[in-house]
Amino acid sequence: MTGFAKNRRVATVTVVVSDYDEAVAWYVDKLGFTLAEDVDLGGGKRWVVVAPAGGQGARLLLAEASDAEQASRIGNQSGGRVFLFLETDDFARDHRAMLAKGVEFREAPRFEAYGTVAVFADLHGNLWDLIEPKRQG
Secondary structure, eight states, X not given: OOSSOSSOOOXXXXXXXXXXXXXXXXXXXXXXXXXXXXXXXXXXXXXXXXXXXXXXXXXXXXXXXXXHHHHTXXXXXXXXXXXXXXXXXXXXXXXXXXXXXXXXXXXXXEEETTEEEEEEEOTTOOEEEEEEEOOOO
């Protein structure tokens, strides 16, 4: 493609939450993410970013809803479809750890042509896939 840099990526995705601290605690305690940034922007706003440990993949900007319109999106940012995909190199290990931390899985693990997967809900009900992609080769 002409006119675009070759080295681009989706770096950060916004997730609307009801409370910054509650969301940080959930992502850090339940999913093992790290708190990458927490900057006070004034007026009750913060720039809060969490990321998978090890820094792989996109980061999540946890954005506290500031009005009724934003609050109406909490927990249903994708219209009830799986919203985000958490890839792992060891599905059984991470599934076990997440269950032990109280993460709510909506189904039993299943084996698909693309890998091992199970749907779970975040603290507000957004749906995620925990997935170990099928190894190529």
